[in-house]
């Protein structure tokens with residue numbers, strides 16, 4: 001067998017199996033520069049200041065914003081890197097449900113870029129990815145929050161530590177029904193006892209009601225964490 005130089009074999013592979021934009025499915029040019037085409041890149045909307053000091057949503061108030069009452073992430077400071085708009089939802093979907101790990105790594109790199117805009121997240125002792133239930137982890141093959149946290153860790157100069165486990169798997173539908181009844185996901189997570197005394201930042205892909213973050217943060221607070229904040233890729 002003839003061994004092709006790597007650039008050639010890569011180019012050949014690209015011709016045979018063109019990579020597509022993870023958001024709009026257009027063929028991407030070679031060499032690849034990322035999971036999105038130029039047009040979709042333009043549509044990204046990073047969250048920029050001023051933001052709410054508590055939930056991180058757009059706001060120029062000094063105290064809690066109008067969105068705060070319906071959002072309870074269980075931490076005093078929650079921040080997001082991007083608005084859930086434009087190419088972000090399909091890109092996140094491609095990562096989580098179509099196994100586009102290249103999209104996940106890029107999203108993590110973008111979170112790393114956004115980390116610098118949030119000195120209020122401080123210098124934590126560890127980044128803690130919100131864990132998946134083991135059954136969900138087996139079927140997906142990876143935890144999206146962990147992929148993001150690993151890309152973010154060098155920029156945050158903080159290690160990733162799995163200090164929480166998910167002991168109850170709640171399917172999204174059951175979660176909605178429970179939320180409508182005013183219930184919480186309390187008890188869905190357990191934290192390691194060695195979380196005691198540590199300053200932590202929880203990492204997740206998305207924040208909608210904040211319920212998952214609140215349940216996970218609750219377990220870490222209960223274990224005696226000194227501080228828990230949250231940083232997510234995107235928020236509604």
Ligand SMILES: [Zn+2]
Nearest residue numbers: 021024037040
């Ligand atoms: Zn595109």
Ligand SMILES: [Zn+2]
Nearest residue numbers: 052055065068
């Ligand atoms: Zn707010």
